[in-house]
Amino acid sequence: MADTAAHSPHPGAGHGPGDGATKRDFLKMVAGAGALVGAGAIAWPLIDSMNPSQDVLALSSVEVNLAPIPEGSGITVLWQGKPIFVRHRTAAEIKAAEDVKLGDLIEPQSDADRVKAGHAQWIVLIGICTHLGCIPLGNKPTDPRGEWGGWFCPCHGSQYDTSGRVRHGPAPLNLYLPPYAFENDTKIKIG
């Protein structure tokens, strides 16, 4: 009996080659699957620990006072680590944004869809170029604003209009809109 253990590489398995699935194969699969599940269960907390932590998620909203922003210029505030453009548009800028034919746009979207009803003078955008993540210029009236009077990205020359819609590549999409709401006429809450 003891000699069997020394002579057969698979003592007690009771099968030869070509028998098809055996109890040993089954046990191997179950053990392997169990080990894989265990390794996954150990790996997941480590991987998930790299996701935003609770204190980062807690910084989810910021209030902005609109009163000090003069017509024709904008400010940049920080929300979740990202720059947010809040710009006070002039009547001419609003008209330019509203009069554009949707067919001329790279990503067609009407100006009305990008501002809050009754607050057309305020445009609030995530100030990150949709090309490769640079911050476009154009909040200050003295900044280069590009041909369409909105924003101009210094990295690769993308241009946005006064509604923050891309008019000239290489950026493929309009500037993103953050979630926000008017608390009253001179105060918004972003996030």
Added chain:
Amino acid sequence: MVGLHKSEFKNPVINWIDTRMPVFTMMQKEYGSFPTPRNFNYFWNFGALAMVNLVLMIATGVFLAMNYAPNSMLAFDSVERIMRDVNWGWLIRYAHMNGASMFFIVVYVHLFRGLYYGSYKAPRELLWMLGVVILLLMMATAFMGYVLPWGQMSYWGATVITNLFSAIPLVGKSIVTWLWGGFAVDNPTLNRFFSLHYLLPFVIVGVVFLHVVALHITGSNNPLGIEVKTPQDTIPFHPYYTIKDSVGICVFFIVLAALVFFAPNFFASPDNYIQANPLQTPAEIVPEWYFLPFYAILRSVPNKLGGVMMMFGSIAVLFVLPWLDTSPVRSARFRPIYRQLFWLLVISVFALGAVGAHRPQGIWVVIGRLATLYYFLHFLVILPVLGKLERPLPLPESISRPVLGGGKMPGGATAKPMEKA
């Protein structure tokens, strides 16, 4: 030896790699068909467990470092942030913290195994010494890791341990200043401890590799302590010992999980949840449990330099152990007197552990001194002399004989997997 390797692997991709860099052949040889004594008991699990534990510590440590700030102003708060805000941060930190305790439990059992079964004797002296190097590196790593949370015990532990070096005549004071990077434990100390705490585990990985290389040259010792003589004495490492190690690994994770989920601060000192205060020493300074016996030796000697030297000497003596023990018989099973004295050594180490956890007064001082005395007596006097006086029990003829039931050993035609032995 230049030239392509003749790989026997059937899979074309594996074969292609193996021909150019025979790592698969190497793994197959060292962990697949590797001839291993057939009579291991569960004490032989602990090397593999230590390996698993090392990987666990490095993995959890790398992720902790992503959220830890090694700055005396930020360290304590960043650890609290890990506990409260980082996803699974509490789990990763508790696994790392208790993993350190588990690591020492595993390594101390591994050491116990080596001492009881004489694994340090020729030809395994170098293997043993590399193990002692790993132990020293582990101790340094654990000590510096304990400083990182920048609690009261971290700070005062760091102060006490670094001050040990001030016992060195003449240059002691300068060495301590150099270690601190200042005139007290402070931000520069914390910075360098973090750097080294991250570095040393990878040094340990390197020495573990050498430890395993040495092991695979001499082959494993076994509970009988006699050499492998014939292929019948061995079985291939896989699947026999991969499976046996897996059982141990499951038990290991059960114990670790029990600690992490039900008693995460079992080994911890509540004082370390108070931020470091350089102006106030806690009432009770106690090191982590795994340092208690050494701490007790330090305190048992009523002389600063003497205490420090005895403490380091208690590890140094292990380095020369292969030459202190003069008996040619490895396993304590066949050394009736050594076996009893060995248990006396174990008792004295546990006694030292208890002494280290108590204030050095009254009976604890006496116990500490007696246990310290026996510890050194055992290694420096008893082992050299005993080897000459003791009459060992008769050794079995071979490993396979007691296992296979005594019959005449089958010779000649042996099983395939054994032929390499």
